[in-house]
Amino acid sequence: MANSYDLIIIGGGPAGLSAAIYGGRAKLKTLVINKGAIGGLVNTTREIVNYPGYGQISGPDLMKDFKKHAETFGVEFLKGEITQTDFSQAEKKVVTKKGQEFLAKAVIVACGSEPRLLNIPGEKRLRGMGVAYCATCDAEFFEGEDVVVVGSGDQAIEEGMFITKFARKVTVIVLHDEGILDCNKVSAERALNHEKMEFIWNSTIEEVVGKENVEGVKIKNLKTGSTAELSCQGVFFFVGMVPSTGYLKDGGIEMDKRGYIPVNELMETNLEGVYAVGDNRVKYLRQVVSAAGDGATAAVAAERYIEEVNDFNRNVLQSDKKVLLLFFNAQDNESIKYRTALEKLNEKSGTDYKILSVDMATKKNLAERYAIKTIPSVVVLDKGTEISRLEGLEESLEGLI
Incomplete structure (x- = not known):
């Protein structure tokens, strides 16, 4: 589909642009959707002297460099305002004010926040000029x-x-x-x-x-x-900041009472495959450098999530054989022995199941999908549908196949 992407980034500030750079470099088909000028609030800053590598630069000029960098990796840009989202399916959908629909395997929310305005004469006109x-x-x-x-x-x-x-x-x-x-x-x-x-x-x-x-x-x-x-x-x-997350109100994303989005260390929201970075998330420091770090973290996490989804679709949903999905710890000797025993049992039974090993340290999303609480565990799948499971070393592999 023409409007289908690996990664969609909502917002073109420093967090969104950094995510775009990392997404593009990872060969992800990446789209940045931004409703205003690229750069967001940074465009109102006359000079920046604390961003590493730049002794002194204006906010707009720094953001132009960010965008140019992203474009070298094939990142696409669209000026538009997101008014609707549906993150409930494997492919997440966003809809613009003009009715354009876009699908993505992962979405990074980087729409930022805005100062609460008094809307008095001269305030907007002299913004950035005092x-x-x-x-x-x-x-x-x-x-x-x-x-x-x-x-x-x-x-x-x-x-x-x-x-x-x-x-x-x-x-x-x-x-x-x-x-x-x-x-x-x-x-x-x-x-x-x-x-x-x-x-x-x-x-x-x-x-x-x-x-x-x-x-x-x-x-x-x-x-x-x-x-x-x-x-x-x-x-x-300093009369308050307002996160630009109103359009997400009914989208299932957890937000605090002010509208900021809580995330974990990977910038993951409560929804699988959806991340939040920069000034629209709950955080301590709201600066260009910290926003850029958020974007990099989320993009790397999204890349690994997408890779995990692709592997699952290819090796499980599209498999002609039933699948033994083994959740184990690659650093644990007992887990490794368990995997060896499972392989021997499968070979001995002649039922020709396909074994897919999942290291819990690197594929937590898949473990959460199947509510794995004990390792090693084996889930028997047919086209992604669970048939049976064994959890822990206490349960015997005999009878599983």
């Missing part, structure tokens, strides 16, 4: 300048203190009465006593002011209704 959402990404570009921080939760206050390492002054706009912050008590105490931090209480920001760059903000006092303009060169918004 308006920022990530202190570790952009704080150093405000060396010796005045910065405004919007928000009073843990992220706002802790990132605000990080910004003080570079800025001349950091002014925090807080909705609450004087002395009340939404962050933890330790951070609140440190911030309130920080010599470079000031607070404007009972207030909100109404507008970001500036022509080509941020020049100031308009602040409204919520109690008096009065407004005032404060001069600054940067505004950091």
